[in-house]
Amino acid sequence: MKMIYLDYAATTPLDSAVATVMHRVEAQFFANPSSIHSAGQQSKVQLEQARQIVATALNAKPDEIVFTSGGTESNNMAIIGTALANRHLGNHIITTKIEHPAVLEPCHYLEQNGFRVSYLDVDRNGMPDLNQLKTLLCPDTILVSVMAVNNETGVILPLDQVQSLLKDTSALLHSDAVQAFGKIQIPGSVDLLSLSAHKIYGPKGIGALYIRKGSRVNPILYGGSQEVHHRPGTENLPAICGFAEAVSRLQHFTVHADRIRGLRDMFEQRVTDLIPGVEINGAGTSRAGEYSNIYFPFMAGDSLLMNLDMHGVAVSSGSACSSGSRKPSHVLDSMGFSGEHVNNSLRFSLGRSTSEEDILKTVDIISMLYKRLKK
Ligand SMILES: Cc1ncc(COP(=O)(O)O)c(C=O)c1O
Structure with a gap:
């Protein structure tokens, strides 16, 4: 895989x-x-x-x-x-x-x-x-x-x-x-x-x-x-x-910036359209185009992270060190989100090799996990 x-x-x-x-x-x-x-x-x-x-x-x-x-x-x-x-x-x-x-x-x-x-x-x-x-x-x-x-x-x-x-x-x-x-x-x-x-x-x-x-x-x-x-x-x-x-x-890679931002925006749009209640953390202000921090109401962030990993998608909950130590994100907490919101949020970060296919596949996997849990 x-x-x-x-x-x-x-x-x-x-x-x-x-x-x-x-x-x-x-x-x-x-x-x-x-x-x-x-x-x-x-x-x-x-x-x-x-x-x-x-x-x-x-x-x-x-x-x-x-x-x-x-x-x-x-x-x-x-x-x-x-x-x-x-x-x-x-x-x-x-x-x-x-x-x-x-x-x-x-x-x-x-x-x-x-x-x-x-x-x-x-x-x-x-x-x-x-x-x-x-x-x-x-x-x-x-x-x-x-x-x-x-x-x-x-x-x-x-x-x-x-x-x-x-x-x-x-x-x-x-x-x-x-x-x-x-x-x-x-x-x-x-x-x-x-x-x-x-x-x-x-x-x-x-x-x-x-x-x-x-x-x-x-x-x-x-x-x-x-x-x-x-x-x-x-x-x-x-x-x-x-x-x-x-x-x-x-x-040499500045050309990637617009492409990556476009993929990030498409990812957020699709996930938001597919799953009710999804929220993009920090979306109300300027963000670098590579990041997407998303609250998923249907599943705890750690479970979603593990499920995505089982399907070959590598993401993080919060910073790398926080996810290693399983501490809730002090960033989202300081932004005033509830404990449930903090725990159910994941960070996706894109880079030079991220393709449209990667993003579409990830959306499909998240959608599949959501439908499975809804049943
Ligand atoms: C904002 C920020 N500062 C500092 C660091 C630490 O950098 P390094 O891993 O090179 O020690 C990181 C790494 O994740 C970071 O994201």
Whole structure:
């Protein structure tokens, strides 16, 4: 049975061109980029070329890019590193209730260590309360962290408006852009931006943190002086070059964006027409075209997920880590949905290889499951 993969928000398959680059770099540039000899210096050239590619994609300078082990580490560095470097200016951080655990958990850690964290409410569509942000901002606020695209609903958060509110403050703006990069135009106004390669058809275990020049961010790991003292450890050059290749290939795939959005819209339309009471979570606002988070009144999300899996369709309930730990989605909960609504919702996420046939087949399977249960 051919798998229908509708879980691109959890991770994407490795682009074969990226794999080719990684194999070449592994074989040809195994020397340590910190070594003084020629082989080491050749590795260093590869490293800096990769940094340039990522920087260009963000309209940034190469020395503003720090390679990390992925989105989780980038978020940890952005939040804990900024808090520690700026604690002489204040101890208050603002974020939203719908961030990924890779933002929320570092915030909880900081709360246990003398910082004050405010979590913005969101409305029924998952949009943060900007009036609340205005009220909460104070001279003590050193960091505001608002994600660019929510990983469960695909809702695009209003970063430009958040930035405008911060204009007359000294607070830094961080955005977890792990789900946004390669999908939407990222506002250029942020001070810190987290990226991850495995959401853009690159390798797992590699990512980057953009740190605007002049922003004070402490390291969170201690050791060597790699990554301009921001992140010690011998660089994972094949993964870094694979990440850069995935970034440079993004432009070839922009043509897919309209097609994917069209398939997503068709999927939602058909499911809504077929099954009474279905609701699309976050549909009342702008969403990236790859995501569909759907409430199915007829079956618990976990059961539907298992049933779809038995028929070869891979989807998620909430974020990958939440579905692993079977925790109800804090995102949908914060959007004000009932426990039943939260439990009966599933995330479908589409990608480059999703075909019309995949979508039609998935609709057929959901419809069949619905009819079987109705009997
Ligand atoms: C919004 C968001 N932030 C952070 C992460 C963590 O990224 P990584 O898996 O590269 O650590 C994810 C991964 O699912 C995510 O969706």
